[in-house]
Amino acid sequence: MPKTSRNNGRQRQNAEIRKPEIVKSFYQTLLERGFEGASIAKVAARINIHPSLILHYFGNKENLTLALVDYVIEEYARLLGTVTLEGLSPEARLERLLEIIWSREYYEKIHIAGSFSLLAVSFRNPRIREKIEGLYSGYRNFLAKEIQKASDAGVIEHQDAMRTAARIITLIEGARHFRHLFVGKDECEQYNQDMKAATRMMMQMQ
Amino acid sequence: MPKTSRNNGRQRQNAEIRKPEIVKSFYQTLLERGFEGASIAKVAARINIHPSLILHYFGNKENLTLALVDYVIEEYARLLGTVTLEGLSPEARLERLLEIIWSREYYEKIHIAGSFSLLAVSFRNPRIREKIEGLYSGYRNFLAKEIQKASDAGVIEHQDAMRTAARIITLIEGARHFRHLFVGKDECEQYNQDMKAATRMMMQMQ
DNA sequence: ATTAATTAATTAACCATTCAGTTAATTGTT
DNA sequence: AACAATTAACTGAATGGTTAATTAATTAAT
Numbered sequence: 001m002p003k004t005s006r007n008n009g010r011q012r013q014n015a016e017i018r019k020p021e022i023v024k025s026f027y028q029t030l031l032e033r034g035f036e037g038a039s040i041a042k043v044a045a046r047i048n049i050h051p052s053l054i055l056h057y058f059g060n061k062e063n064l065t066l067a068l069v070d071y072v073i074e075e076y077a078r079l080l081g082t083v084t085l086e087g088l089s090p091e092a093r094l095e096r097l098l099e100i101i102w103s104r105e106y107y108e109k110i111h112i113a114g115s116f117s118l119l120a121v122s123f124r125n126p127r128i129r130e131k132i133e134g135l136y137s138g139y140r141n142f143l144a145k146e147i148q149k150a151s152d153a154g155v156i157e158h159q160d161a162m163r164t165a166a167r168i169i170t171l172i173e174g175a176r177h178f179r180h181l182f183v184g185k186d187e188c189e190q191y192n193q194d195m196k197a198a199t200r201m202m203m204q205m206q
Numbered sequence: 207m208p209k210t211s212r213n214n215g216r217q218r219q220n221a222e223i224r225k226p227e228i229v230k231s232f233y234q235t236l237l238e239r240g241f242e243g244a245s246i247a248k249v250a251a252r253i254n255i256h257p258s259l260i261l262h263y264f265g266n267k268e269n270l271t272l273a274l275v276d277y278v279i280e281e282y283a284r285l286l287g288t289v290t291l292e293g294l295s296p297e298a299r300l301e302r303l304l305e306i307i308w309s310r311e312y313y314e315k316i317h318i319a320g321s322f323s324l325l326a327v328s329f330r331n332p333r334i335r336e337k338i339e340g341l342y343s344g345y346r347n348f349l350a351k352e353i354q355k356a357s358d359a360g361v362i363e364h365q366d367a368m369r370t371a372a373r374i375i376t377l378i379e380g381a382r383h384f385r386h387l388f389v390g391k392d393e394c395e396q397y398n399q400d401m402k403a404a405t406r407m408m409m410q411m412q
Numbered sequence: 413a414t415t416a417a418t419t420a421a422t423t424a425a426c427c428a429t430t431c432a433g434t435t436a437a438t439t440g441t442t
Numbered sequence: 443a444a445c446a447a448t449t450a451a452c453t454g455a456a457t458g459g460t461t462a463a464t465t466a467a468t469t470a471a472t
Binding site: 137171175 | 242243343379388411
């Protein structure tokens with residue numbers, strides 16, 4: 001009796017498709033089981049492949065983790081990429097930015113559970129820390145540029161744009177934190193409006 | 207040859223001393239290795255006891271984790287307990303509170319790496335989540351009470367104290383976040399002063 | 413025929429937990 | 443003060459399961 005193929009109905013993919021699929025599976029597993037709880041075996045089982053395939057593509061778990069951070073960063077970049085601020089008046093442009101920052105879709109994009117896990121790891125792994133720092137740095141620069149534009153157009157008073165961006169990111173990250181622990185579905189909209197007002201105030205700060 | 211005692215120079219303690227020692231060791235190990243990386247064996251090795259002793263006292267790892275959350279909560283309570291606001295004028299009282307909140311000693315008390323790890327776990331473990339919610343809830347009430355006092359005394363304009371407390375906690379947590387990724391030792395003082403000013407502004411918000 | 417995708421089999425280390433045993437301090441009794 | 447009984451602190455050894463990683467083999471597409 002010849003050994004039959006055990007394909008289990010799975011299609012044979014190429015690296016271009018398989019690698020992102022693995023990273024996404026890692027991300028989902030991370031949310032459910034925590035970082036150290038997201039083993040290679042569990043990540044593989046979720047997408048019905050052999051654990052060895054993951055090591056074949058990523059070599060070891062650290063590389064897989066770095067790929068995950070890249071994935072999260074790309075998700076954020078994609079989100080910011082969909083933001084169209086062009087063609088708006090300076091006032092409308094700033095208003096639209098505030099709207100996006102404090103919209104539900106925006107902050108739900110990357111589940112904060114994943115952020116916490118990766119941030120916790122970043123304390124122990126300098127390479128991961130560097131990548132995350134890069135993410136926030138880009139975010140901060142993006143905000144600062146918008147603030148500077150608004151300032152140049154006279155929409156807000158002139159000030160240190162980078163410092164203002166720092167304040168706003170502080171608020172945004174704190175809000176992700178706070179929402180998780182306190183804010184129910186119904187209060188959420190109220191809280192976000194409150195945060196939007198606080199952001200406006202911070203932009204006017206000297 | 208009779209079996210000699212193998213005390214290894216360690217004193218025999220009682221539960222009252224040993225249990226907190228174990229919890230603190232767990233906390234330190236957590237900071238270094240992450241939650242799932244902080245195994246009972248490693249926690250035991252750090253204080254030179256047998257892993258079985260930990261199970262003897264805590265039964266299983268979940269109970270140990272719950273004890274850790276209690277420990278962190280107590281550390282915070284101890285910190286707030288040292289705050290003496292009594293006997294000050296309403297103005298000075300509010301000023302002192304702001305000073306404490308944005309002092310280095312205060313935010314360094316509980317290393318944010320530990321917070322991230324526990325918060326990440328809180329998504330998966332409702333009992334831990336409850337405890338952490340309780341911690342923040344108490345914190346929020348404490349702040350709200352102080353804000354109300356200042357408001358009654360006319361130091362700040364009247365407003366919704368709980369909402370203001372929510373804003374301030376958002377800022378505090380965001381700042382812990384931001385500091386980790388951005389703020390160097392030298393910029394830190396500047397950043398904290400900036401945050402203190404932002405807190406003042408939030409207290410005046412309508 | 414060559415190459416890439418995938419699995420299989422195995423290893424050695426580590427995991428939480430159990431259970432049974434040992435050691436030392438405390439207490440009660442004489 | 444001496445001694446047995448009791449209790450609490452602590453250790454040892456073994457359990458069954460999981461971990462990341464290695465090496466070799468197999469399968470399918472080009």
